[in-house]
Amino acid sequence: VHKKYVQKALVASLNKVGAEVVTQAKRELKDATGLKAGVVGKKIKKDKARKNDETYSIHIKSRYLNAIEFGARQTKKGVSAKIWGVRKIYRGAFIGGGRNSGKQLIFKKRKNAPKRIEALHGASLPREFERQDMAKIFNKKIKTRFPILFKRAVEFQMMKAQSRLR
DSSP states (O other): OOHHHHHHHHHHHHHHHHHHHHHHHHHHHHHHHOOOHHHHHHHEEEEOOOSSOOOOEEEEOOOEEEGGGGTOEEOSSEEEEEETTEEEEEETOEEEEOTTTOOEEEEEEOSSOTTSEEEOEEEEHHHHHHHTTHHHHHHHHHHHHHHHHHHHHHHHHHHHHHHHHO
8 A cells, every 4th residue: 555545544534533523512512501512513623634734723713701602692681692501580680781892791899899799600612622632532433433434444545546547
């Protein structure tokens, strides 16, 4: 087997396993935080494997998200939001525009200074990623799926090479 075909197969299988791991990460984080999968997906950045750089990396960049991201709605008593997957009413909270961004955010009055307000935050994706012990889950997935995908990719590359020779 020529080295070129093995390298192509390696890159293809790494990217496929990486995509599967990202999907699993999305599902785990969605369940852990109560966010929608699309919101979680936008916070996950993927760096795919290439011919001269055979690594697939996943970066999760996010701050503590405002409660508005968790399906919040204004009620008589305050704001109802589904943070951590459990809907709860935050008494005295309200939806208002952000100072610089103009985005709709959720605020509550400070206890020690009632004339000042502060934002109401929910989960942080990077923190949840660490807390859920994702590395163990991913390693298990990689150990089971990578050999299968690699074998399949090598066979495909060999089949392609054979058809070129004809």
